[in-house]
Amino acid sequence: MQASALEFRLRFIIGIVIYLLGFIAPWNILLHLDSIRTWQYLAAWPARSGWLSFSAATIMVLVLGILCAVAGAFLRTWGSAYLAHSIAQAGAMHGEGVVAAGPYRYLRNPLYLGTFFHTFALALLMQPSGAIFCIVAIVLFQLRLIFAEESFLTAKLGAPYLDYCAKVPRLFPSLTARIPASPMRPSWPTAFLSEIYMWGVAISFAALGWRYNSVLIIKGVLISLGLSLIVRAFLPKR
Template identity: 80%
Template sequence: MKATALEFRLRFLLGVIIYVLGFIAPWNIFLHLDSIRTWQYLAAWPARTGWLGFSTATIAVLILGILCALTGAFLRTWASAYLDPSIVKAGTMHGDNVMADGPYRHLRNPLYLGTFFHTFALALLMPPSGAIFCILAIAFIQLRLIHAEESFLAVKLGEPYLAYCARVPRLLPSLSARVPASATKPTWFKAFLSEIYMWGVFVSFAALGWRYNSVLIIKGVLISLGISLIIRAFLPKR
């Protein structure tokens, strides 16, 4: 179940490939499936059953997308502020000490949970078959990466990390902090820059979603990705 070192190094590329496949859903051609967006499908379902009008359901799904995008961006930025963005983007695993501050007092893998929420937001812009594929594929990759990192840290850090794992949940956050705060100082601005793509996706949903045009939001996502790649090239490497 653990990811290999190669998978870890290429995790961002693998994610991009999965998202692209989710958006284009090439199998729809062979399965003769419609290219309707998941956003439209979810909005039409309660309208057909009479629970909500189509306009109200469309707004409800949009708000869901905005909240998922915001939660993903916040979690990843909060985690990056304490872990250091250079480690977050590193191609190899790091483990100098047990990180037990910021979001890591509530759950062990806030970065991965943030990516899950981000994936749910993007899935609304995909065809339903692409959304299902993307969510399942990202979950599979993320869980493999989590098991690989936790196994690595358990070996490298030993008992302190195992004690931390025994108190702090893996993915479902605890409302109250499970461990005392350490003296780690967050680097908020650097973390925001490193996660500018996530914030760009949130802004795309929040600002462009009210045009009810999925293609327009997708363009905002692509622009956010381009900006993040430029900024990432100038961020200091550890």
């Protein structure tokens, strides 16, 4: 179930491929499936059942998308603020020590949880079959990465990391801090810049979603991705 070193090194490229397949959903043509967006499908379901009007259901789904996008951006930025950019974006695993600050006092994997929320938001813009594929593939891939990191850190750090794992949940945050805070200070500017893609997606949902045009949001997502690639080129590598 653990990801290989090659998978970890290529995790960003693999993630992009999964998202791309989710948006394209090439099997839809072969299986003659509906081409509506998941957003429309979810809005139509309560409307057909008579629970909400279609317009109210559409707004509800939009708000859900905004909340997921913002939650994903916030969690990843909060987690990245307590990690060096070179570690968060590294092609190899690092085990210099246990990070006992910020979100890492409440859960062990804020970056991965943020990615889950981000995926749920993007899935609303995909066709239903693509959304299901993307969510399942991303969740399985992220879990493989988590298990690989945990195995590596256990071998690298030993008892201190095992003690940390025993106290702090893996993915479901504790309502209270489970370990004392370390004196580590966050680096918010670098964290925000490293996660500018996530914030771009959140802004795209919040600013363009009220046009009820998923194509506009997708364009915002692509612009955010391009901007993030430019910004990452100038972020410190060490």
